[in-house]
Every structure is written in C-alpha cells, then in structure tokens.
Amino acid sequence: MVPVTGPAPHLRATADAYDALAVLYADFSRDALDGLPLDRSFIAAFAELARATGSSGSASVAELGCGPGHVTDHLRGLGLDAFGIDLSSELIGLARQEYPGMRFDVGSMDALDLADGVLDGVMSWYSVIHAPPEHVPAYLAEFRRVLTAGGALLVAFFESGGGPVEAFDHKVTTAYRWPIDDLAALAGEAGFEEVGRMLREPCEGERFRRGHLLMRAR
Incomplete structure (x- = not known):
C-alpha cells in the first residue's frame, strides 16, 4: 500500500480531515445515489464500457477515493469486480466493516500500488475535487497508467459554470x-x-452544478 506521507501536503490535510469526520461522513453519504437517476445512469454506462473491455464479460475496476465504500458496493451490484482505495484510513476501516467481502486499501490516487494496465475501469467519484489544480494532470496520468487500452474512466466533480477553476469551502476540506x-482537455x-x-x-440541498465525464483510455 502507498503511504500518505509523500511530498504533497494536500494529501495529508485531506486524509486528516476525512479521518476526523469519518463516521459522520459515512452516515451522510450512505444513500447518496438515491434519488439521482442521472448519476446512476452514467455509472451504469461506465460499468457497461468496462465490461466490454474486460475478458469474458468480467471487469476489474477501482474506485479511487472510495470513502466508506457505498459506491464501490454499487459497482459490485452492477456485476463488476470492484475494489476501493482511499487516503483516509478511518474511512477504509468503516468500508471494511460494512462490506467485509470486498477489498479496500489505503493509498493515494497519484501513486497507486498497481501494475501498469491491470484495470478495465477507474472511477473517481468526487475525489479529484480536493487536488490542487496543478496536481490534477498527475492524477489523470496515473489513472491512464493503470488502465488497459480501451479501459473506462468516469470522473464526477463540481462544475464551475463555465468560469475558471475555483476553490470553495467543501464541508470536509478545500475543494x-x-x-x-478544461477537465476534459486535461484528460485528453x-x-x-x-x-x-x-x-x-x-x-x-446541493449548491453547485455537477459534471460527469466518461472517457476511454487510448
């Protein structure tokens, strides 16, 4: 597993913030996909694309920034061989308790303890939102490294309404x-x-417009 004590201070700050609020955050986000048919439809499209890439209809998929694991479990319900990775050891502990039959690891999205090209899909569901803009290209490059050619990437994020990248006061830590x-161009x-x-x-109850990008690794 990849330690969270690397050179980027935002990693430690993000991990500490989610560790401190892990139980509250898990309770708040448990039913986050309920009542969001558009969001679920995009996740379903991602799952179909990942399965088409995998062998014999199966697909290995990582949710990066998985938090307490509820979306990872949703992916498993769509027939994917899904596992989760998150900076927060407290959230990973809660995910392991809630979903004991699934794999959850502590790690950083910009330095994954995974070999090249081993995944059919990567999901970043509101997780790159905490990366300072100058770090996002490295995250996307790491996503591409671990994906097989044709593998699926789904990124969900808060959209700026056409304006520039903008920091805001997320309830846990700066996002x-x-x-x-712009995000699509960086992924390209x-x-x-x-x-x-x-x-x-x-x-x-939401403040901002939501953006979703479904991509395929070249």
Missing part, C-alpha cells in the same frame, strides 16, 4: 470546481478520449 471543457492530454459527458443542475 475545487472545474469547467468541464493524459491519454483519454471522451465518450460522453453530463451536466446536471443542483438538486435540493
């Missing part, structure tokens, strides 16, 4: 809103081609 075109530079995108307006 960033991205213009969807990292070796991905766009399959589709979705923007949806905030639901009740």
Whole structure:
C-alpha cells in the first residue's frame, strides 16, 4: 500500500480531515445515489464500457477515493469486480466493516500500488475535487497508467459554470470546481478520449452544478 506521507501536503490535510469526520461522513453519504437517476445512469454506462473491455464479460475496476465504500458496493451490484482505495484510513476501516467481502486499501490516487494496465475501469467519484489544480494532470496520468487500452474512466466533480477553476469551502476540506471543457482537455492530454459527458443542475440541498465525464483510455 502507498503511504500518505509523500511530498504533497494536500494529501495529508485531506486524509486528516476525512479521518476526523469519518463516521459522520459515512452516515451522510450512505444513500447518496438515491434519488439521482442521472448519476446512476452514467455509472451504469461506465460499468457497461468496462465490461466490454474486460475478458469474458468480467471487469476489474477501482474506485479511487472510495470513502466508506457505498459506491464501490454499487459497482459490485452492477456485476463488476470492484475494489476501493482511499487516503483516509478511518474511512477504509468503516468500508471494511460494512462490506467485509470486498477489498479496500489505503493509498493515494497519484501513486497507486498497481501494475501498469491491470484495470478495465477507474472511477473517481468526487475525489479529484480536493487536488490542487496543478496536481490534477498527475492524477489523470496515473489513472491512464493503470488502465488497459480501451479501459473506462468516469470522473464526477463540481462544475464551475463555465468560469475558471475555483476553490470553495467543501464541508470536509478545500475543494475545487472545474469547467468541464478544461477537465476534459486535461484528460485528453493524459491519454483519454471522451465518450460522453453530463451536466446536471443542483438538486435540493446541493449548491453547485455537477459534471460527469466518461472517457476511454487510448
């Protein structure tokens, strides 16, 4: 497993913030996909693309920044061989308790303890949001490294409404809103081609528009 004590201070700050609020965050996010049919439809499209890449209809998929594991479990329900990785050891501990039959590891998205090309899919579900903008290209490059050619990538994030990248006061720790075109362009530079995108307006209780990018590794 990859330690979280690397040179980027935002990694330690993010891990500490989620460790401190792990139980509250797990309770808050447990039913996060309920009532979000558009979000679930994009996850289903990601699952289908990953399965098409895998052998014999199976697909190995990692949710990076998996938190307490509820979305990883949703991926498993879609027929994927899914596992989760997160910076927060406290959240990983909760995920292991909640889903004892699944794999959850502590690690950093920018330095994965995985061989090249071993995955059919990578999901980053509101997890790159905490990376300072200058670090995001390295995250995307790492996603591409661990994906097989044709592998699927799904990135969900807070969209900036067409404005520049903007920091905001996320309830856990500092996060960033991205213009969807800019994030898609960075993914293209990292070796991905766009399959589709979705923007949806905030639901009740949400502050910002949500962006979703479905990509394929070249």
